[in-house]
Amino acid sequence: MSHYVAIDLGAESGRAMLGTLAGGRLQLEELHRFLNEPVRLPNGLYWDAFRLFRDIREGLRKAGRERNLKLDGIAVDTWGVDYGLLDANGELVVNPRHYRDPRNNAAYDAALAAAGKENIFEQTGLQFMALNSLYQLYAAKLAGSPGLRAAEKLLFMPDLLSYWLCGSKKNELTIASTSQFYNPTLRRWSTELLETLGLPTHILGDIVPPGTRLGSLLDDLQDTCGLGETPVFATAGHDTAAAVAAVPAIGDRPWCYISSGTWSLMGVEIDEPIVTPRALELTLTNEIGVEGKTRLLKNIAGLWLVQECRRAWLLEGQEYSYTELTRLAAEAAPFAAVLDPDQFLEPGHMPERIAAYCSKTGQNVPEGLGGFVRVCLESLAFRYRQVLESLESLVGHRIEVIHIVGGGSKNALLNQFVASATGRTVIAGPTEATAAGNILVQAIGAGEVKDLKQLREVVRNSFELETYEGKPDPAWDRAYERYVKVRGS
Template sequence: MSKKTYLAVDLGASSGRVLGGRFDGSKLQLEEVHRFDNGPIALAGHLHWDLLQLWQNIKDGLSASGTKFGSEISSVGVDTWGVDYALLGRNDELLGNPYHYRDPRTSGMFERAFAKVSREEIFAETGLQFMEINTLYQLLAMKEANSSVLEAAEHFLMMPDLFHWLLTGEKGNELTNATTTQLFNPVTKSWSKKLIDGLGLPEKIFGEIVDPGTVVGPLRDTVLEQIGLNGTKVVRPGTHDTASAVVAVPAESSPGQMPDWCYISSGTWSLMGVETPHPIINEQCAEFNYTNEGGVYGTTRLLKNIAGLWLVQECRRIWKQRGHEYGYSDLVRMSQEATPLASFVNPDHADFVAPQDMPAEIRDFCERTGQIVPQNDGAVIRCVLESLAMRYRVVHRKLQDLTGTKINTIHIVGGGTQNQLLCQMAADACNCQVVAGPVEATAIGNLMLQAVAAGDIDSLAEGREVIRNSFPVVTYTPKTPTMWDDAFPRFEKVTQVD
């Protein structure tokens, strides 16, 4: 086939980028065109996303892509994080700037929700992990505050749906991101009328559920005037970034099989799970507080949300404010010099959600749980990385319990694959093989689904074969598993994680 280029707009919680994927029929080559910062903006006591700046950066990236790749460009698709959304009013008017999931307005919403619909009923309807950042509690917070914005809303769009609408003028709720709301029933594959009615949310705002891999449409005329790209289609990938990252796992299995591998999409969050052929919604899953999110081609992502490298990023930010600007390689080197397995934290503890001073919170946690308090920056980072590896151990075991399948390999994809120390810690803590790569998994998965939609790749299995042929991986085997076995009871005692 002649060379084609697909464009991935990949928005993460701390940065965004526009990448081109050049496909020659057998291999995919990535080229980053534009990268930009992302993060919360404090405004009048709340946290928001800077939507206008994000949109401008997307247009800048697409315009630069047109200059770089020209007529090779076939399509573009957008993926983002989950749970956050925008509301449109009459005449498709955007109502306000989207809230950031770390905004404190959802504090206490569990109790408000469970007073209307029981926790058991919510889980039975959605099979989703309980987190106060979930869209359900964000919308309930608006309802409880008598929000005039919610009253005026006509349409509900998750963040990638919003950008696809801005690009094309077409509205729709793509499945993989809709499943992160805790308002979606993964069995019926539709919005949960029971929860929407039970919580008093306006049913009219929830639109058609659309499968990943579908064509949204051509670019709006007004967008074409600004960035060019005439003839380029917009295609929905797995718009939740983890769904796209799982597409890029270089494993040899097809959808519909229960695999002998699990994945960790490693970045600000660590999303660890199994690609199952169907949802697993039972008492054990509810007890473990695991989640059933939508995957591509009818699969389910049975997974656990773990705080991930957020703790490292926040430590780095605080130290930079104090005049110590560490690169990530510096942090790894410093942590390697610290005493191993000295102390642990629960990365998912409420103290670490949005602290003013992350290093101080980590030390405070260690002190009040009777552990050795990290005395320097390297020891703080080692504590975080080893705690993450221990969390992986817990989740690895429980995924095997839930699926009844032995998991022999952990595929780590995403930016966290570049942290070789954490990858080796994961192999040791879980006592199994770890395969790390590709780094740009989310963008690659986004591009792969566009290629399938274009008919240039026949299936997900074929797409994963292309990925194996296109991008290197690194394999880690356990080196010191006994040390981690010995330390694990202490981790469980001081962290009490689910």
């Protein structure tokens, strides 16, 4: 029996998850949960990196001091793109900014003008989004950031937190591939692109694959947390890469995945990147996964729309759980309206903005809270179908199975909507795919799990999965045609 801790940080919360591996089965237990809230300062939006590390330390303390566990590994995964900068002494000189920081938008336009959209895609194969690390760095340059001038090392969020745990300053592969200055074809940093934009290249470090042992937990953390000499691994540092590693696919039928949460990441796992004009036209992205696989995927707004509706209603004094909102959505009339989920990426006033969108596109405004939520879920299912067709056009075959993993896989109504909208088999679970993937990649690094194939076998043996069958339905097809028309307009 072995014990690993996954530090799993999302855009709203973080957890220290204990994974116990025995007899080819994995059991997960939450040791510590904490909020991850950005801090808005007069000059921008930041992550509270020091408080996050304090909570990570508290999770490890619970493992060591309260549970008296001997850990076989610790590893950190986080959301993508965000980073901190260190000086020559290893001190943080630029605190990680939030990917929604408003200064990125102007830098995005300026970078495209300076380097050329086709050139950037040819070198990186990545989807164009203003939040990508490339535009954050360029925003720092345009702002004349003293921290950027002093920087000697760039560490993405899981790299930074791992450095504070064990003292190793490495860039893990999967998180590096979200930056838009990593070349997935040549499998190295795209230094030429950074040079074109006048950005420093010496801050880029050695890239290590997931499963690499970075070092041992620092002495003061061993003492504080009651842990002995404990390995710190680079897991699949990008949370989506960890979740995709834990997709319980057998491979007997062509499959794709949806990592479902605040964002939906939908894609296929392939051996080599597809960096073509057609991929650029479809705005698909090539990121790297475990065992060097390419994750050809699309970032979609996801359950963000429902989360923002709920937040708006809470401010009005209407408090409903997600379970209650889903029940109301199931009772609401179908196909009242359709939305383009990716038009609603900014926070605030979500129900009002949805109503305005419906009016602008000549549709009826949804009725009641359930009506709004149902429109969001149905539209998300239609967006999945559209992305599915894009993926199929690139890989050249029909995808028969859709694996939905992550927290959003608990939404049975959305799962059935996806099956109905696409006419494909949907397999939902595990909900804790990211933590499971984090831990089992550590186990690969420790030699306890052989490879990605065995990792997925452990997942299938460890978690209950739900299957939803799609059937031909003219009503869904008609509504999808309306969605395509509205989105195109």
